[in-house]
Amino acid sequence: MTQPAGPAGPDTDAVITLTGRFADRDAWQAEGWCRLEHALELIGTRSAMILMREIYYGGRRFDELARHTGLTEAVAAKRLKQLVADGLLQRRPYQDPGKRTRYEYVLTELGRELFPVLVALIQWGERLGREGGVELVHVGCGSPLGVVVKCAKGHEVALPDTAARLGTNGNGTDLP
Amino acid sequence: MTQPAGPAGPDTDAVITLTGRFADRDAWQAEGWCRLEHALELIGTRSAMILMREIYYGGRRFDELARHTGLTEAVAAKRLKQLVADGLLQRRPYQDPGKRTRYEYVLTELGRELFPVLVALIQWGERLGREGGVELVHVGCGSPLGVVVKCAKGHEVALPDTAARLGTNGNGTDLP
DNA sequence: AAGCTGGCTAGTGGAAACCATAGCCAGGAC
DNA sequence: GTCCTGGCTATGGTTTCCACTAGCCAGCTT
Known part of the structure; x- marks a missing residue:
């Protein structure tokens, strides 16, 4: 999907493809409807994310989690309560x-x-070039971890091969 | 490193495996050294993330971006400036x-x-069960997108098959 | 030259995030 | 009992986020 570059703007400008009713970006609102925003409501804070990191690292007990994240106990208590809820x-x-x-x-x-x-x-974060830091590797082979974007059928998907559409549950009539 | 389950807790408790110097979680600090925190410094705010979403949807111009994200122009201007910087x-x-x-x-x-x-x-965010919302699909086959965790050699990696170690650049002597 | 418009910038204010310190409380140890 | 400790809770303050309103400015149109 790498097309030859145009004169001034190469195709590295490519983004998600909007088709059908989505083609006119002014015709629909993602606000309040976006799964991204739903996700960010739950883990959109630094404290929530680094507490989860610490749990993945094996932390379980309150003071352990508070200490290793560098959060104050007050913040840790509040956020843990929210993550449980x-x-x-x-x-x-x-x-x-x-x-x-x-x-x-x-x-x-x-x-x-x-x-x-x-x-x-x-x-x-690794791409940001700041040196140091812990990285995650595969136990089996020692290679560093990353994620690959794939569709449900297993095809690897690049950014320009991506389209937006209504969620599967949608009846298509209720977008704001 | 998958240990047999205790009476109450099945092995679904498995998390990242810490080995070597990382085994003692009290012996090292992720604070300020974690690539996750570096990443969150740049895109840890809601406004940054939804602006990026809007750019992926094809938005380019200031008022377009401000309108579609629902952010005020003041916030959009500030965040865009930061994202450029x-x-x-x-x-x-x-x-x-x-x-x-x-x-x-x-x-x-x-x-x-x-x-x-x-x-x-x-x-x-899709897992959160709230109905509605736009989803991303593969242009080629129409299946929804997701990510797969893999190591650099291509093995799919599950949570318990993950280990932590120092970044490749590290000389191993400079963890705080 | 006067007006209009798109793209910002500035000021104000409320809410949330986060830090620091101090206090409380259940219950095993003594 | 009384003490001690791990696990919170409470209070107060600073900073950041974000909304709202208002204003500014370059330059194209007229």
Whole structure:
């Protein structure tokens, strides 16, 4: 899909293809309808994202999470509560011998499904060129991780091969 | 590194495997060293992310971008300026016939590489179950897009098959 | 030269995010 | 009992985000 460059503007300008009713960008509003915005409502803050990172790194207990993220306990408590309420984490009782019952935070299925987002962000962060930092690798072969954009049928998809359309549930009549 | 499940917790608790010097999570700090945090510094705000979405949808001109994101012009101006400064967007002159020279915002290579992050977020947002919303599909076959976590050698990688280690540039001596 | 318009910029204000410090509370240890 | 500790909660303050309103300016049209 790499086309020859035009005189002034090469085709690196290519973006998502809008077809049908989406072709006229003024005819529809993504605001409040966009899954991106739904996602950002839940994990759009720095504290939420780095708490999730810490959980992926194996953190479970409150003070551990607060310490490793560098967040204050107040912020950590508030955000953890929100992440539990939103269904990314689950609060689960545990008891160390000779200690009282406490709660730890573990991933739910929804939380586990956020992993590709984390990997994508880390991969992109690597591109920023700042040296240092921890990277994620495949246990089996030691190669660094990244994400690949694919369609449900398994084709790799580049940006210009992407189109927008209504979600599968949509009846097509209720876009604002 | 997949350990047998305890009585209460099945192995769905599995997270990233920490080995070597990383095994002791208290021995190292991700704070300020994490590529995730570097990434979030640039696109950690809602306005930055939805502006990028709008650019991917083909938006280029200032008022178009402000209108379609629902952001105020003040916020859009500030964020666009920052995105240009950070190298995700490029400000490029254009001239409509009979109009003065203006500037439009187009993706840089760095900005284009953010696409998988957007796809991952949209895919995850779909999981939230709220109905409606635009989805991205493959032009070729019409199937919805998602991301797949893979290592550089092409193996698909699940969460428990992931390990953390120092970035390739690291000499291993300079973790805080 | 006067007006209009697209593309910003500036000022104000509220809400949310985040930090710092201090306090509380359940319950095992003693 | 009393103490101690891990896990929060409360209070107060700064900073950032974002909305709203208003204004500015280059330059094309008239």
